[in-house]
Amino acid sequence: MNRSISGTGKRVGYLLVLLLVLTAGPALAVNLAAVERIWTPPDGGAAIRMWGFVEDPGSCTALPNSWLPGPTQQGVVNGTLSITLRNCLSEPVSLIIPGLETNLTPQTFVDAKGRTRVRAFTHEVPADNGTTVVTYSWNNLRAGTYLYQSGSHPAKQVPMGLYGALTVGRNSAAANDVVLLFSEIDPALHGSAEAANTKNYKPKYYLINGQSALPGSTPPVIAGGRNQKTLQLRFLNAGLMTHVPTIQGPYMKIIAEDSYPYPFTREQYSVLLPAGKTIDALWRPDAQASFALYDRRLSMTTNGIPGGGMLVSLNVAKKFPWILYVPPIIHGGVVLP
Amino acid sequence: MTTRFNLTMQLSAVLALLFWVSPLQAGIDGITGTNFTLSVKTGRVFTPDGGSLLLWGYADGTGPAQYPGPTLIVNEGDTITITLNNALTVAGTASAPNVSMLFPGQRAETSTTDPGVPGILTSEAAPGGSVTYTFIAAHPGTYLYYSGTDPALQVEMGLMGAIIVRPSNGANFAYNHPDTAFDREYLFLLSEMDPRIHEAIELDGPQSTAVGPYLANPFPVVWFINGRNAPDTLDIPNLPVLPNQPYNSAPMMHPGERVLMRVLGGGRDLHPFHHHGSHARIIARDGRLLASSPGAGPDLSHEVFTIKSVPGETVDAIFEWTGKGLNWDIYGTPADGPQFVHTCVDGNGDDFDDTTHEYCPDHYKPIPVVLPDNLDLAFGGFYSGSSFMGTLGSLPPGEGGLNPHGGYAYMWHSHTEKELTNFDIFPGGLMTMLIIVSQGAPIP
Numbered sequence: 001m002n003r004s005i006s007g008t009g010k011r012v013g014y015l016l017v018l019l020l021v022l023t024a025g026p027a028l029a030v031n032l033a034a035v036e037r038i039w040t041p042p043d044g045g046a047a048i049r050m051w052g053f054v055e056d057p058g059s060c061t062a063l064p065n066s067w068l069p070g071p072t073q074q075g076v077v078n079g080t081l082s083i084t085l086r087n088c089l090s091e092p093v094s095l096i097i098p099g100l101e102t103n104l105t106p107q108t109f110v111d112a113k114g115r116t117r118v119r120a121f122t123h124e125v126p127a128d129n130g131t132t133v134v135t136y137s138w139n140n141l142r143a144g145t146y147l148y149q150s151g152s153h154p155a156k157q158v159p160m161g162l163y164g165a166l167t168v169g170r171n172s173a174a175a176n177d178v179v180l181l182f183s184e185i186d187p188a189l190h191g192s193a194e195a196a197n198t199k200n201y202k203p204k205y206y207l208i209n210g211q212s213a214l215p216g217s218t219p220p221v222i223a224g225g226r227n228q229k230t231l232q233l234r235f236l237n238a239g240l241m242t243h244v245p246t247i248q249g250p251y252m253k254i255i256a257e258d259s260y261p262y263p264f265t266r267e268q269y270s271v272l273l274p275a276g277k278t279i280d281a282l283w284r285p286d287a288q289a290s291f292a293l294y295d296r297r298l299s300m301t302t303n304g305i306p307g308g309g310m311l312v313s314l315n316v317a318k319k320f321p322w323i324l325y326v327p328p329i330i331h332g333g334v335v336l337p
Numbered sequence: 338m339t340t341r342f343n344l345t346m347q348l349s350a351v352l353a354l355l356f357w358v359s360p361l362q363a364g365i366d367g368i369t370g371t372n373f374t375l376s377v378k379t380g381r382v383f384t385p386d387g388g389s390l391l392l393w394g395y396a397d398g399t400g401p402a403q404y405p406g407p408t409l410i411v412n413e414g415d416t417i418t419i420t421l422n423n424a425l426t427v428a429g430t431a432s433a434p435n436v437s438m439l440f441p442g443q444r445a446e447t448s449t450t451d452p453g454v455p456g457i458l459t460s461e462a463a464p465g466g467s468v469t470y471t472f473i474a475a476h477p478g479t480y481l482y483y484s485g486t487d488p489a490l491q492v493e494m495g496l497m498g499a500i501i502v503r504p505s506n507g508a509n510f511a512y513n514h515p516d517t518a519f520d521r522e523y524l525f526l527l528s529e530m531d532p533r534i535h536e537a538i539e540l541d542g543p544q545s546t547a548v549g550p551y552l553a554n555p556f557p558v559v560w561f562i563n564g565r566n567a568p569d570t571l572d573i574p575n576l577p578v579l580p581n582q583p584y585n586s587a588p589m590m591h592p593g594e595r596v597l598m599r600v601l602g603g604g605r606d607l608h609p610f611h612h613h614g615s616h617a618r619i620i621a622r623d624g625r626l627l628a629s630s631p632g633a634g635p636d637l638s639h640e641v642f643t644i645k646s647v648p649g650e651t652v653d654a655i656f657e658w659t660g661k662g663l664n665w666d667i668y669g670t671p672a673d674g675p676q677f678v679h680t681c682v683d684g685n686g687d688d689f690d691d692t693t694h695e696y697c698p699d700h701y702k703p704i705p706v707v708l709p710d711n712l713d714l715a716f717g718g719f720y721s722g723s724s725f726m727g728t729l730g731s732l733p734p735g736e737g738g739l740n741p742h743g744g745y746a747y748m749w750h751s752h753t754e755k756e757l758t759n760f761d762i763f764p765g766g767l768m769t770m771l772i773i774v775s776q777g778a779p780i781p
Contacts, residue, residue, distance in 0.1 A: 202554040215487070219457060242607065244648050246441060248458065251625065264637050267625040269441050272607075272647045292458050296441075296649030298489040298605040304549020306487035307457065 026079045031056035033086040033130065034093045034150070034162060037067035039185065041205055042214035043302050048205075049190045050161040051089055053148075060088035060130035068210040069238070070148065070164020072179050075141040077169040082137040083148070087125035094124040095136045096151035097166060098276060099259055102138045107152070121151035143169035144259020145179075145234040145278040155198050159189055163238040170232055171255060173282055176225035177232035180293070182273060182310060183207050184239040201240055206299035206309035213300075215307035219292070224314030226321075227288040235271055235279040243299060243310060246270035249291040252281035270296055285316040365501060365524045365599070366574050366584050367408030368397055371415045376422040377436040377462070377496065378402040380581035382530070384559050385566050386759040390532055391539040392581055393425060393436075393494035402581050404564040405526050405603060406482070406498025413477045413505050413513075417443075420469045423462035429542035435461035436496065439485035441649060442624045443472040443500075458485035477504035477512050478624025479599040479651040489552050489605075490543070493534055497603045499526050502624070511597050511653050512626050514634040519597035519655065521780070523588040525749075526564070527646050527767060528604035529557035529756070557606065560756040560767035562586040567750075567757070567768035571739075586769040588749065589780040592659045592667075592726070593694025600644050600652040608646045608756065614747035614771060616640040617654040624651060643752050658773055659689060660726070661696040665704045667745075668695060668775075669725040672703060677725065693776045719746040719770065727775030744774035 033056040038047040053070030057063060075081045081100075087093050096104070107120040125134040150162035165179045184203030205212045211220040225231035233252060235245050246269060253265040257279055271279045285291060294300055295310035302308035380392040380402030395406030411417050425433040437459050439445075447453050453460030453468030462468040480500040484491035501524075504513045511517040534555065537548040562570050563584040570586040572579075590596050598617055600610055620627060620635035627637035644652050660667040669677030681690045681700035688697055704724055711733060714720075718739035722730025728743045740746065750757055750768035759765035774780065 202550075204553050216457075244650070246649050248439065248441070249444075251442075251623070264629050266622065266627070268623040268650070270623065270647070270649055272645075272650075294458070294488075296605075296647075298492060298648070300487075300489045301549075301552050304551075304553040306490040306552055309489070311457070 026076045028073065028075050028079060028081045030073055030081070030083045031086070031133075032070065032083055032095075033057065033060070033063075033088055034125070035060070035063050035088045037063070037065055037161075039067040039161070039210070041303065042212055042217075042308070043305065045303055046187075048185060048187050050185075051157060052161045053164050056084070056086050056133075060086070063088065067161055069161070069181050069183065072164060073148065073166045075166055075168040077141060077143045079141050080137060080139050081141055081166070082135050084133050084135045085125050086130045086133045087127055088130045089127060091127050092120065092124035092152055093157060093162065094120045094122050094151040095148060096121050097138060097146050097148045099144070099146050099278075100138045100141065102136070104151075119152060121154075124152055141168045142259055143171075144256055145236060145280050146259060147236050147238055147276065147278065149238065156189070158238065159184075159186065159198060159201075159240065165234065165236055167234060168259070171280065171282060173230050174232035175229040177234060178222060178224060178314070179209065179234045179236065180222070180245065180312075181209050181236045182239055182243045182245065182295070183210075183237070184241060184299070198240065203239070203241065204303045206295065206301065208293075208310050208312050211312070212302050213308040213311040215302055215305045217308075219311045219313045221290075221313045221315050222293075224285060224291060224316045226317045227285055227319040229319065230282050230284045233281045233283050235273050235277075235281070237273045237275050237277050240275050241299070242272070242274045242297060244270050244296040245273055245293060246296040247283065247291060247293050247314070250284060250286050252283045254279060254281045256280040285314075288316055288318045290315050365408060365410065365522055367410040367499075367501065369410045371411065371417055373407075373409060373417070373419045374398045374422070375406065375419060375438075376424045378424050379426060380404070380495075382495065382564070382581060383569075383579055384759050385569055385765055386762050388532065388760060390530055390535040390559075391494070393491060393496055394581055395421075395496060395498055396424075402495070403498070404495045404561075404582055405528070405584070406496070408499045408501065408524060408584070409482070410501045410503065411474045412503050413474055415474050416471060417474050418469060418471050420467055421462050422467045423464050425464065427542040428539060429544070431542045431544045433464040434491070434543050435463055435486050436491065437461040437468065437485045438470060438482050439488075440470070440472055440480065440482050440500070442476070442478070442480045443474070445470045445472040447471070456486055458488075461486050474502045476624055477502045477510075478621055479601060479653050480624050481601055481603060481649060481651060483603070483649075490534070490538075490548070492603075492605065493530065493552070493555065494538065497526075497528065499524060499599070499601055499603075501599065512621065512635075514626065514632075516634045517620055517626070517653075517655075518595065520594035521588075521590055522597035522599060523586070524584070525562055525586060525598060525600045525610060526603045527601065527608045527610060527751070528561045528564070529606055529608075529767075530559050530561070530604075531555040531557045532559065532760070555605065557604070558758075558760050560608070560751060562767055562769055566759050567765045570769040588769065588771045589744070590656075590658065590771070590773055591694070591776050591778070591780070592773060593689060593776075594657070596656040598644070598652075598654045598656055600646050600654065602646040602648040602650050605648050607648065608767060609752035610644040610646050610749070610767075611642065611752040612644070612656060612747070612749045612771070614745075614773070615656060615658045616642050617644065617656040619644065619652055619654045621653040622650060659694050659696050660699070661688075664699055665702045666695070666699055667726040668693070669728065670701045670703050673725065719772075726773070727778065740772065742774045742778035744772040744778065747771040747773070
């Protein structure tokens with residue numbers, strides 16, 4: 001059924017558009033590149049070929065060498081996000097953010113049997129040595145925590161390392177926030193990515209924010225806000241396995257899952273974090289100390305050696321930065337939160 | 338021919354007085370107090386397929402290693418001191434590893450003069466040495482403890498156990514709120530083992546290089562409740578032939594009782610714990626009531642028929658069963674025989690008999706099937722010979738026998754059904770049976 005729009009209606013419409021333009025949130029525009037890099041295991045194992053997102057250096061030459069998860073992007077609630085992507089890899093790539101709405105244009109290919117099959121969830125950047133750049137955009141960002149990741153052949157490209165975190169806003173109760181991105185590396189997938197598949201996925205390295213603890217050594221340190229100040233913990237799982245981040249210290253208040261707030265918070269010392277999931281929690285440290293955070297699914301191995309893997313120290317700074325440094329209280333040589 | 342276990346309500350009441358003096362006597366096995374001395378030792382975990390696995394277990398003092406470690410039952414507000422001795426021995430020439438304990442949900446400390454040595458997650462007991470932890474049991478609830486030293490290896494080897502903190506409200510409450518009252522409680526500490534890891538450690542010691550790929554990607558083939566595989570779960574506790582697995586898992590209840598299920602994820606895998614018979618209401622996770630605000634009680638509790646047990650987490654749930662909803666009378670009807678004549682007296686208007694908790698709207702509704710003749714049946718040990726609660730029927734010689742009070746048996750098990758095996762032999766694994774017996778029937 002057609003319905004004509006009256007002159008008044010048109011004027012109201014124009015006004016609404018004007019209002020939307022005026023009230024649209026701040027825009028975040030980012031330039032990224034998909035590049036090949038290496039990750040060096042902490043146990044001295046052979047360097048592993050990775051694919052990753054980096055801040056766009058402007059071309060595919062003179063790239064940094066060491067892999068980490070893509071840089072964390074900080075969006076603004078109700079704002080817009082646009083990511084312009086350069087592709088320095090050997091095959092087309094794309095970008096998706098599960099949980100945020102945008103128009104997707106799936107890409108297909110015709111397989112050997114003549115069937116049209118989906119290759120990518122949305123438009124791609126061709127593999128042309130970085131000549132073409134393509135922009136992906138999202139509007140009306142919803143507060144929370146998101147994974148951004150490749151939308152092309154994701155069963156291969158995501159385990160290869162094409163993932164990062166997007167944060168939108170921060171809970172009003174929190175003074176600081178921290179990204180805790182869980183993922184895994186199965187070196188068998190990385191020797192020749194073109195032939196890789198996840199049928200026999202058996203990761204050897206378990207990472208938090210791209211780092212795997214070395215057994216017998218001090219765990220990697222992550223800044224964990226300030227004593228007595230509420231910290232928003234943003235848990236993300238870019239891997240293929242379930243993890244159970246567990247904090248040795250005060251309980252967390254779990255406030256949101258997949259960036260949808262719970263009607264009531266849940267008080268727990270750990271969270272269930274399946275693949276692709278994001279969880280937001282509030283955590284108020286009660287000491288200027290190091291608090292261990294580890295995976296209670298016991299992915300606490302580094303190439304099979306126990307005592308490493310998914311284990312970090314959340315280092316909580318003193319409550320007031322202008323007070324002289326006081327060393328943390330040591331119990332029997334170990335800080336026991 | 339059938340005989341009723343309870344002939345009259347009067348007899349029922351007498352039996353209730355005789356056998357039901359303390360509703361907690363079935364309770365949860367464990368050790369109580371405020372000062373505990375535990376030792377880490379080796380032992381054997383026996384599996385019903387005939388195998389046995391090397392165990393590193395926590396022992397109560399000079400006792401044998403246990404899988405799981407002793408359940409520590411303490412009271413809210415108490416200061417708990419645990420001294421851990423490292424008496425572990427290993428194969429080969431290498432020295433035994435350090436051992437330790439983590440107490441998720443508690444704030445454990447060691448003193449500055451403690452003999453423990455620094456570890457990555459906590460203070461540790463060196464071989465032959467000890468470490469002492471102290472914490473205040475500040476919050477009631479169900480908790481775990483486990484090794485904080487190379488946990489991927491040491492938890493797998495058996496170093497984990499449960500802590501129960503009783504609330505100041507009393508031992509018949511899970512938390513300090515009337516809605517957490519219970520008549521009986523049972524522990525369901527769920528875990529699994531990958532025998533390849535235990536064999537490698539037994540042969541080569543903790544420096545085994547063979548163990549690495551298994552630790553990185555374990556593939557368990559035996560699954561446990563309270564350290565036993567079915568059907569050993571159902572046997573009595575402290576069985577001499579299972580010297581390192583003293584705890585059983587044999588839940589029993591009467592209709593209308595509130596049973597507190599304390600479900601703990603002790604291993605490294607998720608276990609969907611499916612409890613046949615009725616839904617259960619989850620009232621707490623990780624020792625914290627599902628409350629919208631302090632003092633509100635478990636107002637955010639919710640019902641499930643499968644408890645999602647997450648590694649390292651705990652769940653408290655209330656299970657109730659009355660037969661409501663079956664749409665037939667579990668105590669039989671006069672048409673089934675004169676011994677089934679009974680009343681349903683609902684004095685307080687809650688739809689249930691005030692004594693037996695029979696669901697009165699279903700009183701004398703016939704069972705809606707034609708009961709088969711014994712010649713048409715295959716029997717299991719739990720079949721009493723009758724479909725009706727508290728009734729024994731005739732059985733062929735050698736059949737039945739596990740259900741002397743004519744109770745109803747419901748399988749409680751992992752809904753990851755491959756976990757109902759012992760090294761590929763069905764049935765077994767993470768499974769037990771809930772037995773519901775009529776009012777007055779004894780529950781050990």
